[in-house]
Every structure is written in C-alpha cells, then in structure tokens.
Amino acid sequence: MTDQSPTVAGVSQHRALVTELPGPRSRALMERKTAAVASGVGTTMQVFAARAGGGVVIDVDGNHLIDLGSGIAVTTVGNGAPRVVEAVQEQVAAFTHTCFMVTPYDGYVAVAEALNRLTPGDHEKRTALFNSGAEAVENAVKIARVATGKHGVVVFDHAYHGRTNLTMAMTAKNMPYKHGFGPFAPEVYRAPVSYPFRDDKTVDGQVAAARALDLIEKQVGAENLAAMVIEPIQGEGGFIEPAPGFLPALVAWCRENGVVFVADEVQTGFARTGDLFACDHEGVVPDLIVTAKGIAGGLPLSAVTGRAELMDAVHSGGLGGTYGGNPLACAAALAAIETIEAEDLANRARQVERLMKERLHRLAANDARIGEVRGRGAMIAVELVVPGTTTPDAALTKEVAAAAHRAGVILLTCGTHGNVLRLLPPLAITDALLHEALDVFADVLADTP
Ligand code: PLZ
Secondary structure, eight states, X not given: OXXXXXEETXXXXXXXXXXXXXXXXXXXXXXXXXXXXXXXXXXXXSSOEEEEEBTEEEETTSOEEEESSHHHHTOTTXXXXXXXXXXXXXXXXXXXXXXXXXXXXXXXXXXXXHHHHHSXXXXXXXXXXXXXXXXXXXXXXXXXXXXXXXXXXXXXXXXXXXXXXXXXXXXXXXXXXXXXXXXXXSSEEEEOOOOTTTSOXXXXXXXXXXXXXXXXXXXXXXXXXXXXXXXXXXXXXXXXXXXXXXXXXXXXXXXXXXXXXXXXXXXXXXXXXXXXXXXXXXXXXXXXXXXOGGGGTTSOOEEEEEEHHHXXXXXTTSSOOSSTTOHHHHHHHHHHHHHHHXXXXXXXXXHHHHHHXXXXXXXXXXXXXXXXEEEETTEEEEEEBSTXXXXXXXXXXXXXXXXXXXXXEEOEEEOTTXXXXXXXXXXXXXXXXXXXXXXXXXXXXHHOO
C-alpha cells in the first residue's frame, strides 16, 4: 500500500492511522488551543495538521488522513501543488510586500489579465483584488451601488456570503454566523431560491425564478435595486443546485431592469464544478463575478471581475486595501491557474464527479436515509433525511462526519438544516484515495444507527 502509493509534495498518497484519532500530540495541542484561542473559533477536526500534499493531510501524530475538504474548497490544485510552491518561493525571495497602491508590481496585473480572460463573457472587463471572499463580496456591492446609483441588494434563502457586517446581512443562516452579532447592514432583501429536493415538484427553474422575481418586484422594486447576488450552486447552504433555467431567468430580468447580476463563485470557482466557473454550465454571463478560495492554491486572495463600465464607475482611490493582491498570493494564483489549465482540472473534476456519484448512488439505492445525492464536479453533496420523508436528520449527519474523522477522512457538513455531507476533494487526489474514502464513508454510514 505505502510502497505503491504515489508521492505528492513529499507526502505519500495513502491513509494510515498510527494512533487513535485524535492522537496524544493533537490532544495536547487542543488543550493549548482551548487555553489560548478564542472559543468562538471552532474546528471541524480534532487533529492538528503537520504537513499536507496532494489529497493527504498528515497530523502531528503521524496519521495520514484523506482530504475530502480541501480546506473548504481552497486547495483545488492540491496541497503543496508543485507550481504554486515554486512560484511562492521565488516571490518570497524577491519581495514580500510593497502594497499595490504604493508601488505596484506585475503579478497583480497578470492575475487581473488572467481573470479577465477566463471568467464568463467576452466583453471588456476589469478586475480588483482583495484578501477574503467576504471582502470581495462587499466590494462587488460597493461597485454596483456606485455604478447604478441605487442601494438595494437582493440575496437568496440558504445564501452564504461571509462574516463581515454587510455579508452577515447577506448570509441567511443565523447560527453560528449571525447570532447576537447584529444590527446588520440595511437594504438587504431575501428571495426564495430554487431547491429542487425541497421544492414542490411543479416548481421548475422558470417557475422558481418567477416566484423570486415577483416577490422582489413587490417588496423592493427594480428601481431601488443595485445588485442581485447569488451563488450559482449554494455552498454552505447545502450544495443546492438550482433547477435548470433558474439562473438564466434571473440574469435576463436583471438585464431588463438595470440591476447588476453578481455571481458569488467563491466556493464554486476554478474548475471545482467541472467547468472553470459554475456559471459556464448554463452559459450565464454575470455582470460581476466574485472569486476567492481555489484561486491561489491556499494563499489568501480574492477578486471582483466584471464589465469595464461598472468596475470603472468607481472614483480613483475608491477600491483597495493594504494587502489586496499581495505579491505572494498573486504568484500563487498565477501558478494555480497555470496548473488548472495545463492539467485540465475541469475535466478531472468531471471524472471525480462520475466516480463519486456512481458510488454514492449505489449507496443511496440501499439506504433510505440518503434523501439525495447531488452537485457537480468535485462539489458533491449527500443530504440525509428521515427515511421516506424530506425531514432533515442533522444528528445522523453529525455522527457520520465524526465517525469518518475518527477513521481518518476529513469530511465536512453544510446546509441550513445541518443535514448535508459535502465532498470537496482536491483535484490532485488519486482515484485510489477517493475509493478508499468512499469505502470508509459506506462503512461508517452502515455502522451508524
Ligand atoms: N461566499 C460562496 O463559500 C466562504 C466559510 C467558512 P471568506 N465559505 C466558507 C466559515 O465558516 O467561515 C464563502 C463562500 C461563498 C463567500 C465566502 C466568504 O469567503 O474567504 O471566508 O471570507
């Protein structure tokens, strides 16, 4: 096993448990964490990372864990992706920071050029770089407000857009993201999304869009609306893939009504869903697209890319930040983008989808607790319910995830109801590791009453 496993970034691509999980070193570190780190900062896993490569994370006790989380959809090119490591090493030796607003450098411009080229639509585009997904979402709203002279922002049920004040207002779920943290930014309105598993089956994409648009027209009014912001597949909310036709109908309405259509592709971007961007699936061309996570192989970087006339509506000096487009993050992004293109990782994501769905559909056929298997590319969800109903089973979901963790598989949950297991492997993962992770998943599901 160990002998035949390939090695990526110095890490043998196999699962191995040498202690119980968490092991003694992780337990000692967890005690220090409890004493030193604010308790509001939770962790999914009880083990501490020491090293990672490809689709494997090694903990401080020497256990090899299979990574089905990619650090929440970030290390799409794999941990320690060779091009990323090399580019960052070269950049760190040259200079670490000057601030693009003080002494600009070419890496930032090159990332902007790449995003202008790769994001949906062949119109003239501009890009601005930031640090986090939430910061980029906020800036997309700022840009839309200046460009339209309007204030309203419409978002959707189950949406997740971040933890800053404006993006908390835009995020749907109270616990844990918003609880007690208000008051929230005003002029944010919420519309119903298309959620095929939970919608009445007569609600197709067009009907779901008409339902949302009617509510928006009645409760907000297009003349008050600067932007509509939506994740083309909702991430934290439960990997909710809208019915076909939903997104195109929203875009058409935005175009007719002078509303800026913003795609939040923070989680879905950069080959994750089997297309370079999830919008590409239905040929949706957003006015502004927000990207982060998978853009830079693990370094903090985010971007707003969009129509030149909207982006350039902002006054000089109106957009920025000390670290936005940091040179190390830009070097990493250029290398990650090169990796995605050279290795055709969008195609790899489609292979991963076929492998995972084939195994998961077989499991679902024999286990009525699996309400639905859905998603695209390497963004696949298993929604767990009380058999024969759509009643969410959050307790089972939590137990299955915890059992997978003890067995050495990093597995995340999501969903407004906390009943969705989400599989987000790095695209550098081997088929063998994926199969092994799915074997573990099948075992722990079978063993959990
Ligand atoms: N938009 C669609 O998925 C971040 C959040 C994890 P930041 N998702 C992971 C957590 O519990 O904090 C996300 C997203 C979408 C925006 C964001 C925000 O991105 O880089 O975390 O700010």
